[in-house]
Amino acid sequence: MNEPTLVSARGVSLAFGAIRALRDVELDLWPGEVLAIVGESGSGKTTLLNVVSGRLRPDDGAVWYRDPQGVLHDVHAMPDPALRRLHRSDWGFVHQNPRENLRMGVTAGGNVGERLMAQGARHYGDIRAAAIDWLEQVEIDPARIDDFPRTFSGGMLQRLQIARTLVTHPRLVFMDEPTGGLDVSVQARLLDLIRTLVARLRIAVMLVTHDIAVARLLAHRIVVMQGGRVVETGLTDQVLDDPQHAYTQLLVSSVLQA
């Protein structure tokens, strides 16, 4: 790992009143790497994701992001316009609930094209071609480009959200429980899709999940959180096959075997 990191969190702490959501968290993410953050509800996974993506300001510590030119930026010291630009070009966010991210009153094509237009694309034909291309990549029939998202199934909505996020070729995508609330067969197909796209486009992913199976399938490395602390970190197979920390052992052993 001599390559410089893409994102580094150093000594990040955050308290909501008496609740210490994050305690001195350290984290590194390399380009093209999929990092899963696992842990039970309330362990601070989503809070960590929000802090790293600049949506929440930590009480203490800093998050560093290295831009394509190799310049390091303190995410929380960046001016608002720069952070916003980052969020609509180099970064992407995939929510658990696609309705939070998609515009339900706008057609599928418009949803996919929005980030392109926000970046200044002004050629209708090109935007439409990109939308069709991305609908195909996420296995949605391109004939549905002018349909509204409300006519889509849950799995299709999630795939549409992924197309909308990846259309600008981000370098880093934050995913918050991307397969939550979907039935098992749809989950499997979606995971397969995410894995293929991420590998082909060499996108770094920070993935929050409570589902060990999702982490095992997608992630290169894993971070285990408990009570706002990182208790264990390492290569996915290593952590899951030979857990060291008592909590990780509990987590791994509590997975139902099919």
Added chain:
Amino acid sequence: MKGYNFGYLDEQTKRMIRRAILKAVAIPGHQVPFGSREMPLPYGWGTGGIQVTASVLGPGDTLKVIDQGADDTTNAVSIRRFFARTAGVRTTTHTEEASVIQTRHRIPERQLREDQILVYQVPQPEPLSRLEPSQAETKRLHALADYGLMQVKLYEDIARLGQVSISYDYPVMVNHRYLMSPSPIPAFDNPKMHGMPALQLFGAGREKRIYAIPPYTDVRSLDFDDHPFRATRAPHACGLCGATDSYLDEVVTDDRGGRLFVCSDTDYCASRRETTQAAAQ
């Protein structure tokens, strides 16, 4: 008129509005908040435009007021008479004689000059209001020049209808920076705003906003490279003066389907008819 200050508003209020106007001129297309006053006519009748007009009007000015291009509609007549009584200024219906023109829904057909001011009445100053309900958010979008949302609206129109379906209040980019609502003028009038020699002031009374386009400013209607903006008009000649380049109103003339297309700018139409009559004699 006794008991009233010149132009109805007191001098302190006019100063406050002039400060807002100066700021608006300095930042073309940016909406400047101001302390809008109660006016002796209801919201929606041009309270914003009247306050702006009252603040820029001097004793030597000549005022013209149009509503949908016409000088003789209720709104235009009332506002013209209001200023004739409270300021005692000269009023006119001729575009070339006026130094201040207050307008609702139209820009005069005749090219305006540097020594003229065009005051628009604006019902909704926020171009993003229908797309983003939160004002805090629209302010942030303006601050960051984040106008992808508006472009998505145009994309949706073309995808569904084959063309942009906005026929009035067509959004414009002012000076390559601010997205601006041109007030409910027809899209036909949008090109007239670009590089206009006259100063353009916009007043929204209920929403308490003033904005401006200084003379010779770049004003572009939003569009796509492969779907350029096109001004549309009814494909007819004016039934009275025969003009083929002016914006037309459709007038129902009887209850048997009779229709007449006439210039919406009454002064333009009348002056054209006078010219042809004079030439015939």
